[in-house]
Amino acid sequence: MVQAYILIQTEVGKASSVAEVISKLPGVIQAEDVTGPYDVIVRAQADTVDELGHMVVAKVQQVDGITRTLTCPVVHL
Numbered sequence: 001m002v003q004a005y006i007l008i009q010t011e012v013g014k015a016s017s018v019a020e021v022i023s024k025l026p027g028v029i030q031a032e033d034v035t036g037p038y039d040v041i042v043r044a045q046a047d048t049v050d051e052l053g054h055m056v057v058a059k060v061q062q063v064d065g066i067t068r069t070l071t072c073p074v075v076h077l
Contacts, residue, residue, distance in 0.1 A: 001044055002052050003029075006060060007070040008040040014065030015039035021063050027055050038070075049073070 010018045015033040019040045023031040031063040032039050042060070046052035 001047060002042045002049050003043065003074040005051055005072045005074070006042040006044055006056060007038040008042065008065045008066055009037075009059075009068040010039040012066060018037045018063055022060060023058050025055070027052075070076065 007067070008018065008022075010022055018032045019031045019042075022028055022040065027044050027046050029045055031040060031042045033040050044052065044055060044060075046055055048063060052071070060066070061069055
């Protein structure tokens with residue numbers, strides 16, 4: 001199992017609706033709108049890194065109102 005934080009920048013005024021839509025996607029553990037340089041932070045999981053990447057590109061980045069994403073895989077050192 002691979003987990004990651006997905007940091008999302010949205011269009012002005014879209015953070016709440018983006019977080020709501022993303023929270024319903026399969027593989028999303030949590031999605032919250034926040035303040036700071038990013039508007040939404042998502043915790044997601046998938047079986048493999050490839051599946052995680054596919055989820056980000058094919059599902060998350062397609063949500064209306066998103067301008068940029070940064071995916072940060074969780075590592076256990």
